[in-house]
Amino acid sequence: MLDKLNSLFKRKKIIDVDEKIKKTNGQNEQLIFKIDFSSQKPELPEIEDQTKLDFRYGVIIPFAYIHLSWDDVHNEIVYGVEEPILDVHEKEILNTLEQGVQELIDISFVNVDQKEVLIEYLEKNIRILLKELGIELNRNSYLKLMYYIYRDFIGMNKIEPLMNDQYIEDIECNGIKTPLYIVHRKFGNIRTNIVYDDFDELTGFVEKLSQKCGKYISYANPIMDGRLPDGSRVNATYTEDVTSKGPTFSIRMFTREAWSPVKLMQVGTVSAEILAYLWIAVEHGTNILVVGGTGSGKTTIINCIASFIKPEARIVSIEDTKEIRLMHENWLPSVARSGTGVGGENIGEITLFDLLKASFRQRPDYVIVGEIRGQEANVLFQGMASGHSGLSTMHADDVKTVIRRLETPPINLSPSLVEILDIVCLVSYAKVKNRDARKVRAIQEIIKVSGSGEAEVNTPFQWDPRRNIFMFKRDSVVFNKIVQKKGITFDELQKEFEIRRSLLNFIYKKGIIEFEDVQSIINQYYKNKNTVLKRFGLI
Ligand SMILES: Nc1ncnc2c1ncn2[C@@H]1O[C@H](COP(=O)(O)OP(=O)(O)OP(=O)(O)O)[C@@H](O)[C@H]1O
Ligand SMILES: [Mg+2]
Structure with a gap:
């Protein structure tokens, strides 16, 4: 044969x-x-x-x-x-x-x-x-x-069945002779029966994965960050000296639909009050940072918050891999790209930093940066200080860590620049009745950052793990700022908050959950509030 x-x-x-x-x-x-x-x-x-x-x-x-x-x-x-x-x-x-x-x-x-x-x-x-x-x-x-x-x-060879499972969030391979793990939407972190026993097979697969991302992985370039044609995010390593058990890869599966604010309410991550508050905050150009651990749902929340931005606003988004999905017509998405070259040269590289600098020339109303880690944070805060609004995420566990990271190298912001940040939204994994859930654990408003880096904060929302409810304190520094800047009275703002809260609750009860449907109601609300309220019988 x-x-x-x-x-x-x-x-x-x-x-x-x-x-x-x-x-x-x-x-x-x-x-x-x-x-x-x-x-x-x-x-x-x-x-x-x-x-x-x-x-x-x-x-x-x-x-x-x-x-x-x-x-x-x-x-x-x-x-x-x-x-x-x-x-x-x-x-x-x-x-x-x-x-x-x-x-x-x-x-x-x-x-x-x-x-x-x-x-x-x-x-x-x-x-x-x-x-x-x-x-x-x-x-x-x-x-x-x-x-x-x-x-x-x-x-995708052995993992093709996994790539077709809509219940998978992440696929993790930590090397040869060890089972692949997945994060299942319902059952969390679980072991699979898939193992790569053979070094060459895994190496070959990691090469294929890189090719599919349009990238090149090799002994000289042993770490790869990329994105598959379906939008899934990939990290891979190639050699044993980088990771002890041989090549590795992890895939963050692309979720087909962006999550609407109402969907986040449905899964219990936020309350209608939190959403109504964020909606008002975003309408008035508040600067927000979503903070949490790996995979805690930061990008999902930032996307949800961004859906509250006025439909006609000029939005520029800047990311390493394209995850933000919006329906705004005046939205300019951009993605950083790594360069090619040997000996440390990175010909053609366009970093978040480059993109962000360029973005402010495009006179955006809102700039969304997928995640801030380094120098780009500095540009974002400068931009916010000069009157553009900003949304971003950061890997940290609490406000204290956020401030420390913003004020130390490589970011090095001064306390007065850190104060530009209005809201920190903390997200994390939690156990509710023995089940994994994601929660907006707290919303904190920055009042003042002292010279020594201590932040004075107000916490309008806090999740109570014992009772699984979102505690809400009717006192908001951000609302006060809006009152001072925009000439609206506090009562008017409070009334608006109540209306939006009822509307979101009503949309939820009606079962309107899909991103497009919810976005279209938000847009209509901006254009003709009374028509929307009449439609839902709220006036
Ligand atoms: N509130 C939620 N409830 C259930 N699943 C969620 C929730 N938010 C996000 N997810 C799912 O969790 C996964 C990770 O979400 P996301 O990308 O938003 O997290 P992240 O914190 O930005 O992750 P990373 O640290 O890798 O950037 C996705 O598959 C997403 O669909
Ligand atoms: Mg993210």
Whole structure:
């Protein structure tokens, strides 16, 4: 069989996608490999006792399923990927076919983003390959092999089933001979049954991952930050000297829909009061920093807050990887890019710092910086001091740490510049009735920052973990600032706050949750408040 393959390789039959599809037109009825991409997110059962968990759902139907179950040995939930089982003979044929595909087919077709077109192309070529090699397969074996070829060439190999699971937030691989972990939307951090045993296999996969992100990873450049075509964020390392267990990768899966403010209310992360407060704050150009740990939901919150910005406002957003999603027409999104070059040169590099400096020339009403870590924070605060409004996130646990990080290298802000910040919104993971939840733990308003770096704060909202409620103190420094600056009375502002709170509660009760729908109500409210209030029977 290999001889035959070798002689085929010599002929190097490179097949062009369009040509091939044209040539085989009319033979489509023979194509039987189909994947159901239309499937909705499955409903997971509500389970009181996790040790009874035993549930399957399809992710690449009808080929790959996820089995969530309780592992009595380790006393934890495990995430099992179930795929078709191949016998020895089928495995051999799969190897031969995969070599054939690698050598014969124009892999650049992988850039075509319509999966159906790719599958058709692949299946037609596999048929040619099988014929040329004289391999006969029964329908069942054929479909199983097609699945693996699809998975390994069009998909993301072993983790392709995970990439299709809408319940996954993160996928983490910490090296060889150790199971991959995922963060499951319902069950949190859990172990999977996927392990890379082979160093070369994992290295090859990390290279493929980088290629898919349009990046290059190598011994000279062993760390990669990128973004997959579907928007998922990727970090990877390449060599053992960087990470002890060999190459690693982590993928933050792209959430298809931006989360609306009402969705955040629904999952209990915020209250209607918090949202009404933030809405008023943003309308009046308040500077807000969302602060929390890794994966605590900072970007999701900043996106939600940004949806409250007036629909006609000029917004500029600046990020390392594009995560912010808005519907504002006058929004200019920009993304930093890493440079290429050897010996420390970074030709073509455009940093957050560069973008931010340029952004202020575009006279934005609001500047959104995905995350501040270094020098760019300095530019953002200068910009805020000169009258532009700013929204950003920072990795920290409390206001004290935020201020310390802002005032020490590499950021080095003076206390008076730190005072430009109006609101710090603290988010964190929490346990509510033994379940993982994300909470806006507190909203703090900066009153004053002393020369020694101590901040005086007011805390209008605080989450009470014991009772799982958001405590609300009707005293806001930010509202007072708005009253002074905008000539509105405190009572008027308070009334507006109550109206918006009722409106948000009402929208929630009506089940209007989707980002677009909520955004459209916010926009209408700005344009014609009374029509909206009448529509919801609030006046
Ligand atoms: N309030 C929430 N409840 C449940 N899941 C959430 C919530 N907020 C965010 N998520 C999910 O958690 C994941 C991480 O969210 P997000 O990117 O907003 O966090 P982050 O703090 O910005 O992370 P990072 O530190 O990596 O920048 C996403 O998959 C998102 O859909
Ligand atoms: Mg983030």
